[in-house]
Amino acid sequence: xxxLERVLSRYATSQELMDQIRYTAETLSMEFDQWNQQYVSxxxxxxxxxxxxxxxEYTDPMGDNRWPVERCQxxxxxxxxxxxxxxxxxxSQDGAVVVTGDGTxxxxxxxxxxxxxxxxxxxxKLEYADWMGAKHMSALETSIREEVLWVIxxxxxxxxxxxxxxxxxxxxxxxxxxxxxxxxx
Numbered sequence: 001x002x003x004l005e006r007v008l009s010r011y012a013t014s015q016e017l018m019d020q021i022r023y024t025a026e027t028l029s030m031e032f033d034q035w036n037q038q039y040v041s042x043x044x045x046x047x048x049x050x051x052x053x054x055x056x057e058y059t060d061p062m063g064d065n066r067w068p069v070e071r072c073q074x075x076x077x078x079x080x081x082x083x084x085x086x087x088x089x090x091x092s093q094d095g096a097v098v099v100t101g102d103g104t105x106x107x108x109x110x111x112x113x114x115x116x117x118x119x120x121x122x123x124x125k126l127e128y129a130d131w132m133g134a135k136h137m138s139a140l141e142t143s144i145r146e147e148v149l150w151v152i153x154x155x156x157x158x159x160x161x162x163x164x165x166x167x168x169x170x171x172x173x174x175x176x177x178x179x180x181x182x183x184x185x
Contacts, residue, residue, distance in 0.1 A: 014049060014149050017103050020075055021047055021152050022163060024083045026177040028090055029159035035174060043090030044156035046135055047097045048112065048142060049149045055098055058145060059110035062095030067105050075103040090154065101149055112142045120144070126167045133157070139164045 025045055032042040048055070072078070072085040089097065095109035120126060123144050128137055139151040143164035151164035159174035 014101055017049060017075055017099070017101070018150050018152070018163070020079055020082065021049070021099070021150075022161060023079075024086050025152055025154040025161045026172070027083055028087055029154055029161055029174055029177055031087075032159060035159050041156040042159055043087065043154060044094075044135075045086060045090050045097070045152070045154040046095070046139060047099055047152045048110075049099045049101060049151070051101050051147050051149055053100055053106075055106075055110070055147070058113050058115075058142075058147075059096070059098070060113065062109045062111050065093045065095045065109040066107050067093075067097050067109060069105060069107045073105055075099060075105060077103070112138055114138065114141050115144060123167050129169075129171070131160070131171075136162060136169075140167065140169055143167055143169075 025047075028043045028045070034040045035042055067089060068085060072081045075082050093109055096112055097109055098106040100106070114120070120141060126140065126144065128140065132140070133155075136153055136155070139153050139162070142148055143151045144167040149165075153162050153164075154160075155162070159177075161172045161174075161177050163170045163172075
């Protein structure tokens with residue numbers, strides 16, 4: 001019961017932020033219409049929502065890859081601007097975007113180090129799916145870190161949007177994305 005309460009409290013404090021980021025990832029997936037073409041990669045995102053700014057203990061800078069904070073520094077300040085900047089980053093940058101729990105986006109994009117193998121082995125509910133590549137496996141492992149609230153990915157291979165929380169994931173293949181925002185057919 002205590003574990004459930006912890007998850008629910010984390011979920012409640014970041015739901016609006018999570019919804020906006022997921023909506024943006026879904027929008028980028030829906031806009032791209034070449035998913036089934038050979039040798040074509042679509043937009044790609046890997047976003048960490050973290051509880052504190054001290055994420056250097058488990059990340060490394062990803063070279064010159066940067067989120068343009070001069071264009072958009074807070075996710076929820078202007079959803080349209082966030083989506084526009086995410087669109088540019090998803091097609092031109094590599095690495096994870098770090099967003100603090102208040103929605104502030106960090107400029108430096110990062111590579112996330114895996115937690116120690118011993119720690120991963122003790123996390124009994126961690127299950128990898130057959131479709132997961134390196135980014136998704138990293139996102140799943142990253143989601144078990146205490147300081148990570150959520151992780152969201154957009155796959156450049158097939159437009160799949162996946163949310164990760166505490167070593168679990170909710171997968172939204174492209175044909176199933178949109179949720180409550182998707183217009184009726």
